[in-house]
Amino acid sequence: MLGSTVRKRGLAAVGICAMLVATAACSNSEAGDPPPAGTPTSATPGASTTPGTSPSPSTSPTQDPSAANVTVTPAKGASGVRPDQPVKVVTSSGSLQQVTVTDSSGNKVSGSFDEAKSSWTSEPKLKPAARYTVSGTAQGSDGKTVEISSTFRTLSAGRNLKASVSPLDGETVGVAMPIQIFWNNAVTDRAAVEKRLSVKTSVPVEGSWHWMNSKQVNYRPKNYWPAGTKVTVDIATQGVNAGAGVWGSAGRQIDFTIGKSVISRVDVKLHRMSVTIDGKLARTFPITAGKAGFTTRSGVKVIMEKYRTKRMDARTVGIQPGDPEYYNIHNVQYAQRVTSSGEFIHGAPWSSGSQGTENVSHGCIGMSLKDGAWYFAQTLRGDPVVVTGTSRGMETGNGWTDWNESWAKYKAGSALS
Numbered sequence: 001m002l003g004s005t006v007r008k009r010g011l012a013a014v015g016i017c018a019m020l021v022a023t024a025a026c027s028n029s030e031a032g033d034p035p036p037a038g039t040p041t042s043a044t045p046g047a048s049t050t051p052g053t054s055p056s057p058s059t060s061p062t063q064d065p066s067a068a069n070v071t072v073t074p075a076k077g078a079s080g081v082r083p084d085q086p087v088k089v090v091t092s093s094g095s096l097q098q099v100t101v102t103d104s105s106g107n108k109v110s111g112s113f114d115e116a117k118s119s120w121t122s123e124p125k126l127k128p129a130a131r132y133t134v135s136g137t138a139q140g141s142d143g144k145t146v147e148i149s150s151t152f153r154t155l156s157a158g159r160n161l162k163a164s165v166s167p168l169d170g171e172t173v174g175v176a177m178p179i180q181i182f183w184n185n186a187v188t189d190r191a192a193v194e195k196r197l198s199v200k201t202s203v204p205v206e207g208s209w210h211w212m213n214s215k216q217v218n219y220r221p222k223n224y225w226p227a228g229t230k231v232t233v234d235i236a237t238q239g240v241n242a243g244a245g246v247w248g249s250a251g252r253q254i255d256f257t258i259g260k261s262v263i264s265r266v267d268v269k270l271h272r273m274s275v276t277i278d279g280k281l282a283r284t285f286p287i288t289a290g291k292a293g294f295t296t297r298s299g300v301k302v303i304m305e306k307y308r309t310k311r312m313d314a315r316t317v318g319i320q321p322g323d324p325e326y327y328n329i330h331n332v333q334y335a336q337r338v339t340s341s342g343e344f345i346h347g348a349p350w351s352s353g354s355q356g357t358e359n360v361s362h363g364c365i366g367m368s369l370k371d372g373a374w375y376f377a378q379t380l381r382g383d384p385v386v387v388t389g390t391s392r393g394m395e396t397g398n399g400w401t402d403w404n405e406s407w408a409k410y411k412a413g414s415a416l417s
Contacts, residue, residue, distance in 0.1 A: 126239045315328075335347075
């Protein structure tokens, strides 16, 4: 009987031990179950946390207050992350030693630490449809170093936003040159996009952005650019939400220089053109302008293109062969375009007898070849040509017409005005 009792007690003890082992296994926090009620935690929704006792992210940080518990937002493995949201890395103890965020091509995301180096925040300029890796180290107040490691993916854009820019990078241009940005997709949220645009100059210059339409935004100074100014245009639109499913996929930086000041004035009534260079009158010479039915437009025009020689065919302005006004000249010399509709300033030896006395052209400003050659050598793309003496004005968008609006009206075209 004694042996039987001992045996039963022994089996009971074994059963109790088995229950204890099973209970311990079920309460293991590494299995992913939530901690008991009342247990403190530093886990943050939408974030991944790296405990001070482990080099890999986890949702259950250490309870040691001196350990560098690190929280990364967006959470590890997150997908569909908005490109205009910043990446944040925060430690609850100690400081962050190093933080790097890179895309799959190895491009780094810019960011900065706070003063205490307890947090790091990126610029909200992520690429759409990209995989990002967060890495680095943190050191707790206990002196122990913790590795930071996390990955996430940004959402795929319905359409990407990219920019084409004028002037060109490295170009030297005239004092009336507008900055023109052409978008490949329409911008719905103009304010959000404009906030990502900046213009820096080597001397103080007051200027404003002006939306021509949903796919073009321009910038001009209040007055002509000062000669010699160096200009940097930063198009930091990567990651911007332009609205209607359009996201910025890339940014650009353009540097250009303003050349000498060359300002031309044409008086159609007097058939004269004067050219002022760096504030001094350089030349005045006779010209001819548009005859009746082809009146030259008055207003502030800007030289858009320069051709040493250019073919001019009247069919491009709607005049067909057989019309008495039709022309087709294959070698017009020293041609400089000032409107999209076809007005040029050029050498016109065929009208030499009328230059200075009457207007006989189809809208262009014509001059002698000698004057045309001199003028062509002085000018740059972006130089202004101020035309007066006719009742026909410039149409908005017929060339670079930014200077035909008052400064107040031009500034009102900004989405941030």
